[in-house]
Amino acid sequence: MFLNMKIYDKMDNNNVMAMDGGYTLFINKFIELSKLKNKEFENNNFVFPICKDNKIKLTEPEKHFNNVFGSFRSKIENQFAELACLLKNITKFVELFNIPILPHHKLWEIENFEFPSEKNLIDIVITNEE
Numbered sequence: 001m002f003l004n005m006k007i008y009d010k011m012d013n014n015n016v017m018a019m020d021g022g023y024t025l026f027i028n029k030f031i032e033l034s035k036l037k038n039k040e041f042e043n044n045n046f047v048f049p050i051c052k053d054n055k056i057k058l059t060e061p062e063k064h065f066n067n068v069f070g071s072f073r074s075k076i077e078n079q080f081a082e083l084a085c086l087l088k089n090i091t092k093f094v095e096l097f098n099i100p101i102l103p104h105h106k107l108w109e110i111e112n113f114e115f116p117s118e119k120n121l122i123d124i125v126i127t128n129e130e
Helices: 021-036 060-096 103-109
Strands: none
Touching: none
């Protein structure tokens, strides 16, 4: 899944991606695929928990890094949980109060949709006028 997301199209070579330990198995393949797209990435573009073989203890700085990294990941996971609850509540209110779903509510479902940024591809102005 990580490779199918084509993150090299969304990343700059100055970016650093925080990843779970399982994804480290795909970093070399990611770098290889990105080179085919004329994008240059290195191992320095990725950060992940420090893992060692069983019975080899982490040093204090390594433990500290893993603790800080783990709390960073927990914050992100918490934000996704809050977002999921918000979206679920919106869905419930739409159904409960028969709120009509207007075309601009579903723009994000369109293929190749880009979320608004400073460089909008389309300008959408919503008014109460007909």
